[in-house]
Amino acid sequence: MKKPLRIAALAAACAVAGAGLYGAGAAGAGQSTANSTREPYNIGLLTKDIDTYYGTTLDADGVYQAAPDSPYAKDLARIDADAERYIDQVARTAERGHHGKKPAVVFDIDDTLLLSLDYEKKNNYGYNGATWAAYVDRADRPAVFGSPELVRYAAKKGVTVFYNSGLSEAQRSAAVANLKKVGADVNLDAAHMFLKDTANPPSYLSDCAAPGAWKCTTVQFKAGTRKHIEDLGYDIVADFGDQYSDLDGGYADRTYKLPNPTYFVG
Numbered sequence: 001m002k003k004p005l006r007i008a009a010l011a012a013a014c015a016v017a018g019a020g021l022y023g024a025g026a027a028g029a030g031q032s033t034a035n036s037t038r039e040p041y042n043i044g045l046l047t048k049d050i051d052t053y054y055g056t057t058l059d060a061d062g063v064y065q066a067a068p069d070s071p072y073a074k075d076l077a078r079i080d081a082d083a084e085r086y087i088d089q090v091a092r093t094a095e096r097g098h099h100g101k102k103p104a105v106v107f108d109i110d111d112t113l114l115l116s117l118d119y120e121k122k123n124n125y126g127y128n129g130a131t132w133a134a135y136v137d138r139a140d141r142p143a144v145f146g147s148p149e150l151v152r153y154a155a156k157k158g159v160t161v162f163y164n165s166g167l168s169e170a171q172r173s174a175a176v177a178n179l180k181k182v183g184a185d186v187n188l189d190a191a192h193m194f195l196k197d198t199a200n201p202p203s204y205l206s207d208c209a210a211p212g213a214w215k216c217t218t219v220q221f222k223a224g225t226r227k228h229i230e231d232l233g234y235d236i237v238a239d240f241g242d243q244y245s246d247l248d249g250g251y252a253d254r255t256y257k258l259p260n261p262t263y264f265v266g
Helices: 007-014 043-054 071-095 117-122 129-137 147-156 169-182 218-231
Strands: 102-107 160-168 193-196 234-241 255-257
Touching (some): 071 102, 071 234, 102 218, 160 234, 193 218, 218 234
Parallel strands (some): 102 160, 160 193
16 A cells, blocks of 8 residues: 555545445545645644544554444444445345346455554554555554455355455465454455555556556556456456545446545545
8 A cells, every 4th residue: 555645635535534435326526635825724633533533542452443433433334234235236136147247346455444543643644665564564453344244244145255455465465364363254365365566467457567667556556457357257346445546447336435534545
């Protein structure tokens, strides 16, 4: 996960934290910040608003956690409830043989399945490649409320689960271990988990990447991977992500934008 824009994007994201459905109805284009000559929102107050939204607390192990009764958790519960109803509908259609291709869902990982609040809070919502890599390698991030359950729910309904993440290929083992730890232990093999391999990019990204010459934007990488999944004979009925760049570019029948008021990936 590269995070080129962080604090500058917090104010735009924090208003409703992007909570809701993107592409299925409810979210707006909260991915840009407006240039203005007026004084920006005070960053100290903004971080307090973020803490209130997450219900941020420091646990006995010194880890910042989101509260299960927070506005963040409630927004996630509404998204998950809608997604479960939709997956039910898709599964019934597939059972009747009316769906055609095999139904699939795609999940981002960072702040879609695994919550990075502790890293964000302790780094003042900044980003450093080395500290981020070390944090990921610890493989002890908590789950995003409800997301591992949604992964298992889709699999139970006969909908194939894929993962499409900006984590690097070198971080695969840590990602798998962490997902297992939080209960998202579904299809964690290389055929279903697509990570960013800048050294040896796959041929289906040849328009923007070559060995040692990665030029793909996040949208190109994620959308190109979804196209590849559909080319394998699947219909991606739903795509889940905390960034608009996880969702843009097509190749998904419906997209679900999970809230994330702490950073923006273009």
